[in-house]
Amino acid sequence: MDLFCHKLPKIELHAHLNGSLSKLTLKQLGCLENSISQYQSVKAIGLKDAFALFKVAHEATSNTKNLYIATQNVIEEFAKDNVVYLELRTTPRSEEGMSEDDYIETVIKAIRENRFDGILVKLILSLDRRRSREEQTETLDRIIRFKNSFPDLIRGVDLSGDPAKGDFFRDIFEKARENGLKTAIHCAEIQNDAEVKNILEFKPDRLGHGTFIHTNPELWALYKQLNIPVECCLTSNVICLTANSYAEHHVQEWIKEKLPFCLATDDKGVFNTSLSEEFLHIHKASKLNELELWTISYKSIEYSFASAEEKNFLRFSLEKWKIKNIKDNE
Numbered sequence: 001m002d003l004f005c006h007k008l009p010k011i012e013l014h015a016h017l018n019g020s021l022s023k024l025t026l027k028q029l030g031c032l033e034n035s036i037s038q039y040q041s042v043k044a045i046g047l048k049d050a051f052a053l054f055k056v057a058h059e060a061t062s063n064t065k066n067l068y069i070a071t072q073n074v075i076e077e078f079a080k081d082n083v084v085y086l087e088l089r090t091t092p093r094s095e096e097g098m099s100e101d102d103y104i105e106t107v108i109k110a111i112r113e114n115r116f117d118g119i120l121v122k123l124i125l126s127l128d129r130r131r132s133r134e135e136q137t138e139t140l141d142r143i144i145r146f147k148n149s150f151p152d153l154i155r156g157v158d159l160s161g162d163p164a165k166g167d168f169f170r171d172i173f174e175k176a177r178e179n180g181l182k183t184a185i186h187c188a189e190i191q192n193d194a195e196v197k198n199i200l201e202f203k204p205d206r207l208g209h210g211t212f213i214h215t216n217p218e219l220w221a222l223y224k225q226l227n228i229p230v231e232c233c234l235t236s237n238v239i240c241l242t243a244n245s246y247a248e249h250h251v252q253e254w255i256k257e258k259l260p261f262c263l264a265t266d267d268k269g270v271f272n273t274s275l276s277e278e279f280l281h282i283h284k285a286s287k288l289n290e291l292e293l294w295t296i297s298y299k300s301i302e303y304s305f306a307s308a309e310e311k312n313f314l315r316f317s318l319e320k321w322k323i324k325n326i327k328d329n330e
């Protein structure tokens with residue numbers, strides 16, 4: 001099954017650029033050994049300590065040269081894991097000698113100049129919930145400007161950052177939607193029923209994590225009615241201690257109730273995982289067979305922010321792969 005999960009053409013819809021940096025990349029970017037070794041020891045650390053680790057990556061990508069290399073390497077690593085479609089997300093930020101515009105331009109340049117065989121890459125830009133309404137609005141306006149220049153590449157806006165801090169400002173995301181951007185919002189990563197209700201009522205195109213939605217009957221009923229695809233990041237939740245184990249992960253509710261979900265890595269560097277490993281975990285935890293795993297990948301195409309033509313192309317190539325590689329495929 002290891003080999004099957006590796007070979008399976010996969011769709012990655014929830015990957016944060018800086019959280020995805022491998023140890024090899026951190027080393028290449030001049031990160032010190034003792035910073036990199038913090039990554040090695042990651043087992044069950046909780047959200048707070050996971051957030052401390054993003055600082056290591058952020059230091060490594062604090063100039064455009066390193067940010068370019070980081071983007072290039074992350075795409076190459078996903079391609080090697082047979083991810084055929086990647087929606088990479090990142091939070092525009094400024095550093096000394098690098099403006100937010102420079103940041104976005106560099107990531108766009110790295111994606112456009114590095115077309116690895118067999119992987120289509122799109123960009124989602126993130127708003128950090130720890131930032132003020134004014135700062136988030138300013139970043140959104142910037143994102144809209146870039147989206148108008150690169151509409152095929154920049155497909156959506158995400159809300160992320162420490163779930164214990166900051167806010168979801170609905171009007172900011174309304175504006176994103178009015179300007180033709182899709183929305184993917186981290187939701188219920190920790191218990192916060194009032195905010196979850198606000199987010200659900202906005203009806204984002206996708207939700208990140210969705211961990212605590214089903215624990216509140218009213219929210220669960222509303223969610224099921226809306227039927228919004230959830231990006232499930234199993235290892236991330238197990239390491240951050242918001243899920244007890246792979247077997248008890250909330251994705252089981254989604255499987256049981258036939259609700260829409262995809263599998264994702266979240267931060268493959270920080271959590272030392274890959275999308276193939278995420279498929280292997282769900283195979284073990286939920287006893288899914290090859291055809292069921294393939295179906296998760298296939299359905300994820302629909303939930304992606306790709307164009308109709310791109311979705312058709314991806315469906316066609318996954319169907320072709322299925323005929324060749326899965327026996328008894330009904």
Ligand SMILES: CNc1ncnc2c1ncn2[C@@H]1O[C@H](COP(=O)(O)O)[C@@H](O)[C@H]1O
Pocket residue numbers: 016017018019050054089090091126128160161162163186189236240266267
């Ligand atoms: C573990 N669960 C999570 N929950 C919420 N936000 C997360 C996250 N994992 C990552 N991020 C967000 O992504 C940033 C790193 O990548 P970028 O600098 O954007 O490329 C983090 O600083 C955080 O804001």
Ligand SMILES: [Zn+2]
Pocket residue numbers: 014016160186208266
């Ligand atoms: Zn995330």
